[in-house]
Amino acid sequence: MxxxxxxxxxxxxxxxxxxxxxxxxxxxxxxxxxxxxxxxxxxxxxxxxxxxxxxxxxxxxxxxxxxxxxxxxxxxxxxxxxxxxxxxxxxxxxxxxxxxxxxxxxxxxxxxxxxxxxxxxxxxxxxxxxxxxxxxxxxxxxxxxxxxxxxxxxxxxxxxxxxxxxAADTVLFAPGKVGKPAWDADVSFVGDSMARPLAALKKRLKAHPRALALALEAAPGFAASPEREALAYLRATSPELLALWEALPDAQARLDLEQTLTWEATRLYRLSRVATLAPFSPLVAGDAGWRAMLPAGGFKYHGPLDYSLDLPGFYPRSHVNFNATSLQMKGAVNQRVFDVPACGAFLLTDHREQMDALFEPGREVVCYREPEEIPGLVRHWLDNPGEREALVAAARERVLAQHDYxxxxxxxxxxxxxxxx
CATH class of the missing domain: 3.40.50.2300 (Response regulator)
Known part of the structure; x- marks a missing residue:
């Protein structure tokens, strides 16, 4: 200012x-x-x-x-x-x-x-x-x-x-919102591939090619690391990249490098998990980066959805809504964890440490911890609609009681x- x-x-x-x-x-x-x-x-x-x-x-x-x-x-x-x-x-x-x-x-x-x-x-x-x-x-x-x-x-x-x-706006995200038939799917995922923000960051960091290359190389390690923030990960594991980060000319360039590491880790993390959904012909809604990144065949695509105009009607059209959280929040839960059950739909999400204080595991929320678990969990919940509906009802009751805005x-x-x- x-x-x-x-x-x-x-x-x-x-x-x-x-x-x-x-x-x-x-x-x-x-x-x-x-x-x-x-x-x-x-x-x-x-x-x-x-x-x-x-x-x-x-x-x-x-x-x-x-x-x-x-x-x-x-x-x-x-x-x-x-x-x-x-x-x-x-x-x-x-x-x-x-x-x-x-x-x-x-x-x-x-x-x-x-x-x-x-x-x-x-x-x-x-x-x-x-x-x-x-x-x-x-x-x-x-x-x-x-x-x-x-x-x-x-x-x-x-x-x-x-x-x-x-939390959720339980007036906006409520059962009965009208969706589009084109949204019907056994399994769906809504999210950003991170391709566009990464392209912008790479352009801004082109004057620092070594730092950029090392940040991209470090992303898989950061995705798997218990370290919560990119800078903490650099300090713990990457002395050369940390030195290059410290030598960058200004705060904006340092931020760009941290974001590059975070968003590339998120891209890889999401891709590895969404890719496991291929046997279920999932509907992937988001930016065009998904088409370029996901394996050919097995996926249906939809463009970006408006949060308030589309998502309240989109979530109930899927039997299983899938979630893979951004790695800028390795312990916290994102908006989808509240919004999906609020509108009476089922969510399969990645486990986060802070989840268990918000929902009762197994009764109100279903989580996966590793990509290998995903196909079996998806198959189970598709094949057991009665269990699915009971969990949705319990999750929605919890949202209404404790997790409205x-x-x-x-x-x-x-x-x-x-x-x-």
Whole structure:
């Protein structure tokens, strides 16, 4: 974010109007049971679900659109200051730190406003906050979907860090949504092949061919490693690549190399698992990279699907929905684990350590650990529709009871109220 020209002096000295503004802005928070939430919006994932959950809870939300590019401008700051007085929020909320600047200027503004900010990470904080100074603030509470990132975020200096998993919008993902006959399949998979993001990263790193080549060579090892993050893996196993990473000219290039390792590992991981589905003629929905990567024959293809318009109707058209999680989250579960059972459909997913705290294994969720297990599990669940339906019913009951986004927003409010009321 470029340094904004604030519409009121920051200190308020020498200006009765400015002083009066800050007096109006710095108000007691969390005085009523239903909070008022100022939400940064950009059309990004999860923002729509937050709005829906808050509406169902009876909370008032003021949506503050972010400028193009996701960073603040003077006009954005003016709208933020106006909303702070006119809407009088109890707290502000952003996803993945969107809208915040690397220098911490906007965070300092929240401190002046005495307005708490919640930032909910649903992608790797390491890849978002790479080499950023000035991010921690006592007025910023951080929530993360991945329990493995709680300690690293605390180590960055954030004083309030809480694990807050993903969930489902059970109004959007509900049984009875109409799908298309073309989506009918015994087995289906929805996901990105990672071909496009990798192509973009390779282009940006072409000036560093040795580092790029070593990162691609290291990907299979990282995919199989218990190390959660690419940089930790480099430090533990690849001294030459780590030295090349350290020698890169700037933070963006270092991030690009970490992402290359993560996305190539994810590509290989997903490919090895989706490929085992060939005997069941699965429907693979996603980018064109799948056609180039998967073996010829045995697969049906569909283009990318819209999350909210298509997926609620797509999942119930398959007897078995298959999941292979991105390796930016080796311990956490992704959105599909909640959405598929929410709409009354069956999911076979890769096991994640954090899964067992969310669903009862074997009764509410079915997992594979190695690719060799997949064909046998798929065959069993295709051949036993009664078992499949019983598990779906139990999983959906769990989602409705504990894993709707209203549950996550209530948990967030409890944390924010405890710290800032």
């Amino acid at each position: 470029h340094a904004p020209s604030l519409p009121w002096p920051a200190s308020g000295r020498g200006s009765q109007g400015a002083s009066g503004f800050w007096d109006k802005a710095r108000i007691p928070r969390f005085r009523s049971a239903a909070p008022r939430v100022l939400l940064f919006t950009s059309g990004y994932f999860l923002q729509r679900e937050i709005v829906s959950a808050c509406a169902r809870l009876g909370w008032q939300v003021f949506e503050l659109p972010l400028p193009e590019g996701g960073r603040g401008t003077s006009e954005f700051v003016e709208r933020l200051l106006a909303a702070a007085v006119e809407f009088a929020p109890d707290f502000a909320l952003t996803v993945n730190h969107l809208g915040l600047d690397t220098q911490g200027r906007l965070l300092s503004l929240f401190e002046k406003l005495a307005l708490p900010l919640a930032s909910w990470f649903v992608d790797s904080p390491r890849l978002i906050l790479h080499d950023f100074p000035g991010q921690p603030s006592p007025w910023c509470a951080v929530f993360t979907w991945d329990a493995d990132t709680v300690d690293p975020l605390s180590a960055m200096g954030f004083e309030q860090v809480a694990h807050l998993p993903l 209203t549950h996550r927003m209530k948990a967030m409010l409890k944390t924010m109220r405890r710290r800032y009321a």
